[in-house]
Amino acid sequence: MANKLWYHEGLQFECTGCGDCCTGEPGHVWVNKAEIEAMAAAIDMxxxxxxxxxxxxxxxxxxxxERPGGDCVLYDAASRTCRVYEARPRQCRTWPFWSSNLDTLQSWQEIARDCPGVGSGQLVASQEIRSQRDVVRV
Ligand code: SF4
Known part of the structure; x- marks a missing residue:
């Protein structure tokens, strides 16, 4: 019998809109051609x-x-919103359900320190989590 995923009963997540995942520590937001085209169109470029x-x-x-310090270049600090939100890339759409975050309960708990939406709010079913996890490998 296949082992159950540690999150087979689902996980709580609800974004508070704090913007912390768009700012702070340097990192990468991987984008492909279609995503670049969609983001450019979203801001009329x-x-x-x-x-x-x-x-x-x-x-x-x-x-x-990124800006110096690590903030995403498309994050508008004044309004605390993403300038291309409707056209944001897959990596942003599927946060926090990335394979790296779902590896173990510990990795999930670690990201909860930086994302107040992790571990609170609505329960997301494991099937939905898996489908988001498989959109892009992060
Ligand atoms: S850090 Fe979490 S709660 Fe804050 S905007 Fe990002 S996903 Fe939402």
């Missing part, structure tokens, strides 16, 4: 200038640029 301004090359992959 041509793809090429959007890439030059907001996308950096890391090896052969592309990631959103």
């Amino acid at each position: 041509e793809v090429e200038p959007f890439q030059q301004r907001y996308v950096r090359l890391i090896g052969i992959r592309k990631s959103l640029t």
